[in-house]
Amino acid sequence: MNPEKLKRLKRNVRTGGKGSVRRKKKIVRNNASNTSKRLVQTLEKQKVTDMSGVQSVDFIMDDKMIHFGTPRLKYNYNGNTYLLIGKGENKPLPSSGFGTGGQPQISMKQLEELAKAQGLTLEEFLKQLKDKSGEMGEGLNETQEDEEGIPDLETFKVNEDEEEKKEEKEEKKEEKEEEKKEEKKEEKEEEKEEEKKEEK
Structure with missing residues (x-):
């Protein structure tokens, strides 16, 4: 561009100095409550x-x-x-392994330390906990029993698929019945029109 033309344009646009309008800067406050x-x-x-x-x-x-x-x-x-x-x-983290609510909340690190203290691997230690009939073992057995009553996701999906198929069949039957009714109505209307034509 032409430098003289740029100078002329700059004179028209003035952002500071004596007699110019001050531009207010918008302050955006982000409060945690707003977010x-x-x-x-x-x-x-x-x-x-x-x-x-x-x-x-x-x-x-x-x-x-x-x-x-x-x-x-x-x-x-x-x-x-x-x-x-x-x-x-x-x-x-409390040293007892219990959280603030009084429920056992032991981290994996603490479980590994307990297993090492007994000279076992983590998997063996967890298996031993399940086999014991103490409080921990009973709790684990209860959860396993509770899980036995819960249906598998696959069987649930199969049941859903069967229900969908039944619904589709019923919808198709209803559609066929409606089509038959419409055909019968059309036939009756055609017969009436033919009778009217014959009478004329």
Whole structure:
């Protein structure tokens, strides 16, 4: 471009100096509450439902624990989305292996240390825990019994497929019946028209 033309254009546009209009700079404040509200709103659009009855949530990693007391939990099963709302506290992992709620929460590292103390591998140690008839063994057996009553996913899918096939068959039957009824109506109308023509 022509340098003289650029100078003329610059004279017309002045952003500073005496007598010029000041431009206000917009300050955008991002509050944590605003972002969490927006997040909740977007998740509600995705039909997220509340999960009630949760007293506390503990996340354990290495020797640290993040504890959430009375959190709000929301989930969307189809979208595999879970939302945890609450204030988290960083706490050291208790030496007993029990969390704040009084439930056993032993990390894999601690299980490995227990197995080494007994001179076993982790797999052997876990197998031994299952075989014992103590509190841990009973708890594991109860969970296994509970799992026996739950139908397999494959059988559930088969049942769903069978139901879908039945519904499709019923729909086809209904469609055929409707088609037959329509054909009969058309035939009757044609017969009536022919009779009217004959009468004329």
